[in-house]
Amino acid sequence: MLLTISNLSQHYGSARALDGVGFSVDKDSCTAVLGRNGAGKTTLLQTLMGLMPATGGRIELDGADITTAPPHRRARGGLGYVPQGREIFSDLSVGQNIEIVLRNHRVSEPDALRDEIVTLFPVLGEMWHRRGGDLSGGQQQQLAIGRALASRPKMLILDEPTEGIQPSIVQAIEDAIRDLKGRMAILLVEQYYDFARSVADAYVVLDRGRVVKSGKGADMERDGVADLLTV
Amino acid sequence: MAKIQSDARVDRPLLFRIVAICLLALIVAVPLLGGPLSGSALGLTPYLANIIGQIATFALLALALDLIWGFGGILSLGHGLFFAMGGYLIAMHMLKAGYVYGGVTPDIMTFMGWTELPAYWFGFESFPYAFVLILLVPGLVAFLYGWMSFRSRVSGVYFAIITQALTYVAMLLMYRNDTGFGGNNGMTGFSTLLGVPVGAPGMVTGLATASLVVLLLAFLACGALMRSPFGRLLIAIRDDEARLRFLGYDTLWPKLAAWCLSGVLAAIAGALYVPQVGIINPRLLAPEVSIEIAVWVALGGRGALSGAVIGAIIISALKFWLTGFVPEAWPFILAGVVLVVVTLLPNGLLDLKPQRLLAPLRRNRKPAPEPAE
Amino acid sequence: SPWVARKAFAAAHSDTVKLGCLFSSSGTMANIEGRLNYVARMAAEELNAKGGVLGKMVEVVTTDPGSDWPLYAQLGRQLIQQEGVAATFGCWTSVSRKSVLPVVEQNDALLYYPLHFEGEENSKNVVYLNSPPSSSVLPAVEYLMSEEGGSAKRFFMLGSDYVWPRTINQQLKGYWASKGIEADAWREEYVPVGHSNFQTLINEIRAFADQPGGQPVVILTVVGNSIPDFFREYVNQGISAFDVPVLGLDALEADFEGLDTTALVGHLNCWAYLQNAPGARNQEFLSAWANYVNANGVPYRPDVAIDPMVSTYDGVHLWALAAEKAGSFDVPAVREASAGLTFACPSGYEISMTAENTYVKRGVFIGSLNESQGFDILWQSPDTPDPVPFSPYMNA
Amino acid sequence: MTAPGAQAIQIDGLRVSFGDFVAIPQLTFIARYGEVHGVIGPNGAGKTTMLDVITGKTRPKAGTVRLDGKVDLLGMDEPAIALAGVGRKFQKPSVFEALSVRENLETALRLKPRSILAEIRSWADPRRGTRVAEVLEEIGLSDLADTPAGILAHGQKQWLEIGMLLMQRPKLLMLDEPVAGMTEEETRHTADLVRRLRSPERAVLVIEHDMAFVEEIADRVTVLHEGNPIFEGRMADARQDPLVRQVYLGR
Amino acid sequence: MPFRFLRLQGFLAAAILLLATLVALPAAAQDRADIVAEICSGDFAAQQSALSRLAGAGVEAGSEGALWARRIVEAFEGRSLRCGDGLAVIDTPDGPLRASTLEPAEGVDTSTLSAPSVNLRLRAVAASAGAVLRLFTEESVAARAEAAAYVDRRREALTPEILAAAVERETDAALRDTLSTLRASLLLADPDPVNRIAAIEAIAQDATLRNRTAIAEALAGETDAAVLAAGEKAMAGIDRTLALGKVLATLYSGASYASVLFLAALGLAIIFGLMGVINLAQGELIMIGAYAAWFTQEAIRAALPGLLDYYLILAIPVSFLAAALVGLLMEVLVIRRLYDRPLMTLLATWAISLLLINTVRVTVGSQNLEFYQPAYVSGGFPVLGDFIMTSNRLFAIAVALFAFIAVVILLRRSLFGMNVRAVTQNRAMAGAAGIDTRRTDMMAFALGSGLAGLAGLALSPLYNVNPGMGTGFIVDSFMVVVLGGVGSLVGAIVAALGIGQINVVIEPIYGAVAAKVLVLLLVIVFIQWRPEGLFAPKGRR
Numbered sequence A: 001m002l003l004t005i006s007n008l009s010q011h012y013g014s015a016r017a018l019d020g021v022g023f024s025v026d027k028d029s030c031t032a033v034l035g036r037n038g039a040g041k042t043t044l045l046q047t048l049m050g051l052m053p054a055t056g057g058r059i060e061l062d063g064a065d066i067t068t069a070p071p072h073r074r075a076r077g078g079l080g081y082v083p084q085g086r087e088i089f090s091d092l093s094v095g096q097n098i099e100i101v102l103r104n105h106r107v108s109e110p111d112a113l114r115d116e117i118v119t120l121f122p123v124l125g126e127m128w129h130r131r132g133g134d135l136s137g138g139q140q141q142q143l144a145i146g147r148a149l150a151s152r153p154k155m156l157i158l159d160e161p162t163e164g165i166q167p168s169i170v171q172a173i174e175d176a177i178r179d180l181k182g183r184m185a186i187l188l189v190e191q192y193y194d195f196a197r198s199v200a201d202a203y204v205v206l207d208r209g210r211v212v213k214s215g216k217g218a219d220m221e222r223d224g225v226a227d228l229l230t231v
Numbered sequence B: 001m002a003k004i005q006s007d008a009r010v011d012r013p014l015l016f017r018i019v020a021i022c023l024l025a026l027i028v029a030v031p032l033l034g035g036p037l038s039g040s041a042l043g044l045t046p047y048l049a050n051i052i053g054q055i056a057t058f059a060l061l062a063l064a065l066d067l068i069w070g071f072g073g074i075l076s077l078g079h080g081l082f083f084a085m086g087g088y089l090i091a092m093h094m095l096k097a098g099y100v101y102g103g104v105t106p107d108i109m110t111f112m113g114w115t116e117l118p119a120y121w122f123g124f125e126s127f128p129y130a131f132v133l134i135l136l137v138p139g140l141v142a143f144l145y146g147w148m149s150f151r152s153r154v155s156g157v158y159f160a161i162i163t164q165a166l167t168y169v170a171m172l173l174m175y176r177n178d179t180g181f182g183g184n185n186g187m188t189g190f191s192t193l194l195g196v197p198v199g200a201p202g203m204v205t206g207l208a209t210a211s212l213v214v215l216l217l218a219f220l221a222c223g224a225l226m227r228s229p230f231g232r233l234l235i236a237i238r239d240d241e242a243r244l245r246f247l248g249y250d251t252l253w254p255k256l257a258a259w260c261l262s263g264v265l266a267a268i269a270g271a272l273y274v275p276q277v278g279i280i281n282p283r284l285l286a287p288e289v290s291i292e293i294a295v296w297v298a299l300g301g302r303g304a305l306s307g308a309v310i311g312a313i314i315i316s317a318l319k320f321w322l323t324g325f326v327p328e329a330w331p332f333i334l335a336g337v338v339l340v341v342v343t344l345l346p347n348g349l350l351d352l353k354p355q356r357l358l359a360p361l362r363r364n365r366k367p368a369p370e371p372a373e
Numbered sequence C: 001s002p003w004v005a006r007k008a009f010a011a012a013h014s015d016t017v018k019l020g021c022l023f024s025s026s027g028t029m030a031n032i033e034g035r036l037n038y039v040a041r042m043a044a045e046e047l048n049a050k051g052g053v054l055g056k057m058v059e060v061v062t063t064d065p066g067s068d069w070p071l072y073a074q075l076g077r078q079l080i081q082q083e084g085v086a087a088t089f090g091c092w093t094s095v096s097r098k099s100v101l102p103v104v105e106q107n108d109a110l111l112y113y114p115l116h117f118e119g120e121e122n123s124k125n126v127v128y129l130n131s132p133p134s135s136s137v138l139p140a141v142e143y144l145m146s147e148e149g150g151s152a153k154r155f156f157m158l159g160s161d162y163v164w165p166r167t168i169n170q171q172l173k174g175y176w177a178s179k180g181i182e183a184d185a186w187r188e189e190y191v192p193v194g195h196s197n198f199q200t201l202i203n204e205i206r207a208f209a210d211q212p213g214g215q216p217v218v219i220l221t222v223v224g225n226s227i228p229d230f231f232r233e234y235v236n237q238g239i240s241a242f243d244v245p246v247l248g249l250d251a252l253e254a255d256f257e258g259l260d261t262t263a264l265v266g267h268l269n270c271w272a273y274l275q276n277a278p279g280a281r282n283q284e285f286l287s288a289w290a291n292y293v294n295a296n297g298v299p300y301r302p303d304v305a306i307d308p309m310v311s312t313y314d315g316v317h318l319w320a321l322a323a324e325k326a327g328s329f330d331v332p333a334v335r336e337a338s339a340g341l342t343f344a345c346p347s348g349y350e351i352s353m354t355a356e357n358t359y360v361k362r363g364v365f366i367g368s369l370n371e372s373q374g375f376d377i378l379w380q381s382p383d384t385p386d387p388v389p390f391s392p393y394m395n396a
Numbered sequence D: 001m002t003a004p005g006a007q008a009i010q011i012d013g014l015r016v017s018f019g020d021f022v023a024i025p026q027l028t029f030i031a032r033y034g035e036v037h038g039v040i041g042p043n044g045a046g047k048t049t050m051l052d053v054i055t056g057k058t059r060p061k062a063g064t065v066r067l068d069g070k071v072d073l074l075g076m077d078e079p080a081i082a083l084a085g086v087g088r089k090f091q092k093p094s095v096f097e098a099l100s101v102r103e104n105l106e107t108a109l110r111l112k113p114r115s116i117l118a119e120i121r122s123w124a125d126p127r128r129g130t131r132v133a134e135v136l137e138e139i140g141l142s143d144l145a146d147t148p149a150g151i152l153a154h155g156q157k158q159w160l161e162i163g164m165l166l167m168q169r170p171k172l173l174m175l176d177e178p179v180a181g182m183t184e185e186e187t188r189h190t191a192d193l194v195r196r197l198r199s200p201e202r203a204v205l206v207i208e209h210d211m212a213f214v215e216e217i218a219d220r221v222t223v224l225h226e227g228n229p230i231f232e233g234r235m236a237d238a239r240q241d242p243l244v245r246q247v248y249l250g251r
Numbered sequence E: 001m002p003f004r005f006l007r008l009q010g011f012l013a014a015a016i017l018l019l020a021t022l023v024a025l026p027a028a029a030q031d032r033a034d035i036v037a038e039i040c041s042g043d044f045a046a047q048q049s050a051l052s053r054l055a056g057a058g059v060e061a062g063s064e065g066a067l068w069a070r071r072i073v074e075a076f077e078g079r080s081l082r083c084g085d086g087l088a089v090i091d092t093p094d095g096p097l098r099a100s101t102l103e104p105a106e107g108v109d110t111s112t113l114s115a116p117s118v119n120l121r122l123r124a125v126a127a128s129a130g131a132v133l134r135l136f137t138e139e140s141v142a143a144r145a146e147a148a149a150y151v152d153r154r155r156e157a158l159t160p161e162i163l164a165a166a167v168e169r170e171t172d173a174a175l176r177d178t179l180s181t182l183r184a185s186l187l188l189a190d191p192d193p194v195n196r197i198a199a200i201e202a203i204a205q206d207a208t209l210r211n212r213t214a215i216a217e218a219l220a221g222e223t224d225a226a227v228l229a230a231g232e233k234a235m236a237g238i239d240r241t242l243a244l245g246k247v248l249a250t251l252y253s254g255a256s257y258a259s260v261l262f263l264a265a266l267g268l269a270i271i272f273g274l275m276g277v278i279n280l281a282q283g284e285l286i287m288i289g290a291y292a293a294w295f296t297q298e299a300i301r302a303a304l305p306g307l308l309d310y311y312l313i314l315a316i317p318v319s320f321l322a323a324a325l326v327g328l329l330m331e332v333l334v335i336r337r338l339y340d341r342p343l344m345t346l347l348a349t350w351a352i353s354l355l356l357i358n359t360v361r362v363t364v365g366s367q368n369l370e371f372y373q374p375a376y377v378s379g380g381f382p383v384l385g386d387f388i389m390t391s392n393r394l395f396a397i398a399v400a401l402f403a404f405i406a407v408v409i410l411l412r413r414s415l416f417g418m419n420v421r422a423v424t425q426n427r428a429m430a431g432a433a434g435i436d437t438r439r440t441d442m443m444a445f446a447l448g449s450g451l452a453g454l455a456g457l458a459l460s461p462l463y464n465v466n467p468g469m470g471t472g473f474i475v476d477s478f479m480v481v482v483l484g485g486v487g488s489l490v491g492a493i494v495a496a497l498g499i500g501q502i503n504v505v506i507e508p509i510y511g512a513v514a515a516k517v518l519v520l521l522l523v524i525v526f527i528q529w530r531p532e533g534l535f536a537p538k539g540r541r
């Protein structure tokens, strides 16, 4: 097990956003987290990254308890995060957005990795010196994924990565995810059911902060996950 | 990641009512205890009555600032400007009236060697004239400055810093004796107000009560205004002005209206303040003073009128009390209080909800979970 | 009114009598004004050591108006109304005095004011412990204009912009005009209180000095921290006292504490006391102060004494003498008893309170700055001239 | 009254650049009343920029933008453009976070657009309440009417923003990626909504990368590429266009 | 033979000189006693003439006489000459010496004697006489050159004869030239027009307003056309130099004021500009830096007095680190909790500034601190005309430039600089991207604070150092940061230069206050035109 989440909970004020969530992710496997709007998917990922302290439960990464670790420890421990809404460093250039991760993580062979990222998202190479904040929404999304890859994560956490991206690049991202799957674990939040089904080794369905269903990716159809996502 | 605005947006109704009732109680108590009962065990000395009156004007000033900062999101680090304007205008009235009717020559004429006051002192012996100017001049200045800045979309810290600069400019000018407003000495030695000698027995309690009444009225009126659609519009401006413009609102006007209202309220506070302290000088225009006003509001909890009022009262009362009581230690105590509030209560004193204070008294109830940071 | 009665009652029935101090220990005046608090305490200790005044121990209540003039009024009100002090010792700048004046007058209280000042005021509620211009500034300016003083012919008046400098300069202009000196022989400039950058003004002074017309001098009436700032820049621009001497009317030993004065030797001041005043009385005072500082950990130098300290010291003793003479702490009685009192001032003069007003007759010293941040006595008056509250040169 | 099929917005010779980067070199574009017009194209093609120009957020270097063939929008500021009947949903949902859902909607409704004072007075108007209730129902946020908009989930904010547009009843309604982040079911629901918004007095512009959605709602699509329209016509035809496939759709 | 005759002449001259000395000595003894008595007389006119004579007499009497005269003059100036009861002695640590003979005065109780008072006039004459005598007695050329420069300024005891003798005696060629010129310049009222012209030309070599006035005054009664023409020409030349000097002086004061503004604003440019914390305690961090410099000075004075001259340099790390440490504590204890509530930082830093001011006040006191001013921060160099480049301001300019370059390099080039920007733009995401946000915040805040400390050090030779000194910087430094464009260091330096330069151009015309008012109004108007400052961050929002 690369990541084990047990009995995780989270509040916003008095509102419960996560309630006893638990599941685990295998090394180099892909897990899809599904759920309707407001189900708590983003909250789950944010809690996982340490952007808000968990109010209960436990998170283990590679056997180490990271429940209370600060975000950068988790990042350096191998979590690469692509947040919903991109959240790139808008006043840094595209290049700096990538460099900053390469350098803070002291990755080996940074040049090769940089090339790999640019090959995956050519637009980043074209816009290397432009201000991150000036990019279009879809370009920023690509930058956000590229940035997460720049830490050579053990596990890539993606919060709706294809939101706002042109179809051809969605395909590219899907291909990339498929491609990355063997090399790192992936935790994917995705509204696009067909895609999720096609890549996921395992799935978790959230509803109102609880895990209402989970299973193998191959069983999604049989388990009627699609129905859980509609009313 | 998008944290929701933690600013309270309208007043907590309970707290609002508590503050209003306390003010009302004071309005009854001050004239009673400071007047007929002043000699009794409960009685107020003129000193205390005067302090209460001064603090009331500070609270009014804080209220004025909260109107634009708490609700409109426009931070002014120069509200001392309007306060001082009100103060100077009433002081000009009192000096001129003393000169014209009482034959008391203002000091400034002596040491500047003037035989008459400059032309812009014309008419100040008349109270109605001065009163109108107290509303008009600060209003006009606020309007011109606000119009210019809001139209050029000067905002945020830029706006805050240039209001500070403006006030600072005013201070430098007023410190010059050549400007004709008493320079560094400012104005003091007032003899009468509204025909009553300044030293008359009822004057102190009268002024204090008047300040409290104005404060209460302003508090209620602003409360109503902020609960009205206008208040909501201001909040919307604070949260996302650009978005509001795309909904077809020319945000210039509501901002300007709130700004001018705030300026005029501050000026009224100043006009009530100066007769009670008996002196005004450009010191009120110092940046530190204006910053302190913002500190009152922030301490109380910006965005809630009762917070502003409470913040102003607490800090200025502490200051009055401690400077006399432990002159060496007061800055430490004041700073300590502020730091404790800042670190423990994210939104100022407003986080001390009356309900929460009562909570331990109610049994069988789980305390509300703490907000996640 | 009843509360006054209550206070008076309280005062009469406790075994202490309170004196209030209104001297800033923060802000631009702190460096010099702050030490007056301690001198008042020291004088009160002396009184208490001799059994107090009218059998009561003297307690000194200090405040900190923070060099903020309106705060003097506020704290003055607090001292008088809330603390019920028998007398208040306070203020350095005239503007702060003007600010508390209405308060002491409305409450019929007594303010002992220890600074030499511009005159033009004669309140029965203020004891003017130090000299008006007739017995301080004018003798000094006359000296500068004499052959021995350097035959000054041209005057650059530089002051902080407030009542004292403005009034002093107004009087000086009247005085020069009465001597037939033309108006182009002087120049008048003001800077805000607390001003610190004198670069440009000292350039101007140099330009003024280098023009024809005779020996130039600077009549300096800046106050507080501006004084050392001024002199520092003066040295840096290489102007010496021989070229253009400065008569620093508010300049004191204490203002030079932070400065190397070797390049400033020869600049002048004029006061009713200088630390180098001859006589045993002064030695007594200086050692008392040094002891007091060392014993109480006072944050000021034990070896520096300045006129306003001595004046404050005199004031506390004059007040005690008056109260003893009156047999009461009531202001009207104390005031009445004050007339004609004398006291052996550390300056070496026997100072006395005038009979017709609340002024004090004192001697005059003209000092010349030396290498060790002190002032050597260049000249001192043979006796104590009568103070003249209202200057004949004021609107001349 | 505008005739169906009449030109709602007409863009001519538009040129937008940022520094030396040219986002839109020379664009001509028309949207008509009664139609839902899809604008698609690669990321960075200039779609949002085009909306920015129409709403007055960005000043172009050259070109004209007319509403109803006459009103020159380039000479107007944002509020004036909005009052002239242009409404927009932003790509990044933007709602007033401290206001409740209901208040957000109320704020969006301009009954008396002439003056803000009149508008504020009209806030007591009962029509307002009914209208708000209708829209709340329509966007499915009735239950959350009194929660602060700041704590809504992403999708909910998208809806709220569309709701605000519905309140505004613009002549030209522009949606920048309205279904981004929505579930398929929600997307369908939104599509319904958009179809219902189509009216002879209204032109609707939709920018979206969800092709199924666009196909479902759009009467006509324009494909932008590097600021140039490379295709205009029906969605089904666009799918076949080689250039469109190459730069945008892929495979 | 002419040659021999010359030799003889030289011999004769030497003989006469020797004779004169021999004859002079007994007479001098009486003279000396007379001069000392006059100085002791307390009569101003007598004192003055005695002092003037001392110079001349000392010179005439040869080197032994000059040494004696110098001794007397210095004793008079230093107030170690004591008079009374017809007695005059020089008080030395080894006991009193009789003034006229310099022999030990046994059995004299100096405490009964008093020093004659030294007024300005006497002091001026004494200073001049002292310098003249140094010219004749100093061994080293450098010391004589210094004396010559002094004599040039203080001419009270100077006569053409004395200078003639000095020229005669001088062995150093350059100094001889200087002295000749000086001598020539004394002949402004000489009956010979040639000498007058020479005097004018000599004076005009040093193009100051003072010398221009001297020439103008000399020309007032002049009738000789050649002299008049030479005078006019000289004055025109001086005027040109003065004008140029004035321009330079203005530029220099502008730059020096700018350096003050920039130094005060630099730390804020990081803490407020980059991190978004409205730090009202910034001025107090400056104050801490100045105090740290003072403590360094005291420590060096106590432990390594030999290094005292370098304390300002040695204090650079101390001031920086002291303020950085205070900043670090501020950040760790308070500010850290407030990054998501920027307005509360206003409140907190206000309280901290109150705390810092009063802590220092209570522990160290409110008096101005005494700073030793090493040579490199006191006085100034005359550059051109009346333009004097003052060293303390030059020091501030140097520190400002150094700090600017260092900080720009740090922020542009280092990973730390990039991290700071990332963290302030999006703290949460920066953490998720692997940046240690806590540490970055801490370091950035400490850096901003340390720079304020550095400012305190650089400004200590310029301003009074006391607990309240920081409050004066708040308006100016925020103004600089805002005018430059929040977040832009280059903006800050350009803004500081702009404000500084405009200020000094207006100041001589309208005065300091009006200049400040006008400059601030200009800034306010400017902000209307560019609402986000000179170097506004560009791009999409």
Ligand SMILES: Nc1ncnc2c1ncn2[C@@H]1O[C@H](COP(=O)(O)OP(=O)(O)OP(=O)(O)O)[C@@H](O)[C@H]1O
Binding pocket: A012, A013, A015, A017, A035, A036, A037, A038, A039, A040, A041, A042, A043, A044, A084, B002, B003, B004, D150, D151, D152, D153, D154, D155, D156, D181
């Ligand atoms: N800052 C906040 N304060 C209070 N409540 C919040 C906050 N952020 C989210 N919520 C609430 O928590 C719940 C879960 O939100 P979350 O963003 O995790 O949902 P989600 O599954 O990611 O939805 P979406 O698919 O729309 O992104 C929602 O009901 C939302 O209203």
Ligand SMILES: Nc1ncnc2c1ncn2[C@@H]1O[C@H](COP(=O)(O)OP(=O)(O)OP(=O)(O)O)[C@@H](O)[C@H]1O
Binding pocket: A134, A135, A136, A137, A138, A139, A164, D018, D021, D023, D041, D042, D043, D044, D045, D046, D047, D048, D049, D050, D091, E539, E540
């Ligand atoms: N303010 C700006 N400064 C510099 N470049 C900008 C700015 N605004 C937009 N751009 C550039 O203009 C181009 C068009 O951007 P725009 O946001 O219009 O694209 P879009 O078509 O909406 O893309 P998406 O589908 O990804 O939202 C992009 O390359 C973007 O980087």
Ligand SMILES: NC(N)=O
Binding pocket: C092, C093, C094, C095, C115, C116, C117, C118, C164, C223, C250
């Ligand atoms: N009296 C003074 N120095 O103001």
Ligand SMILES: [Mg+2]
Binding pocket: A041, A042, A043, A084, A159, D154
């Ligand atoms: Mg989400």
Ligand SMILES: [Mg+2]
Binding pocket: A136, A137, A138, D047, D048, D049, D091, D176
């Ligand atoms: Mg877009």
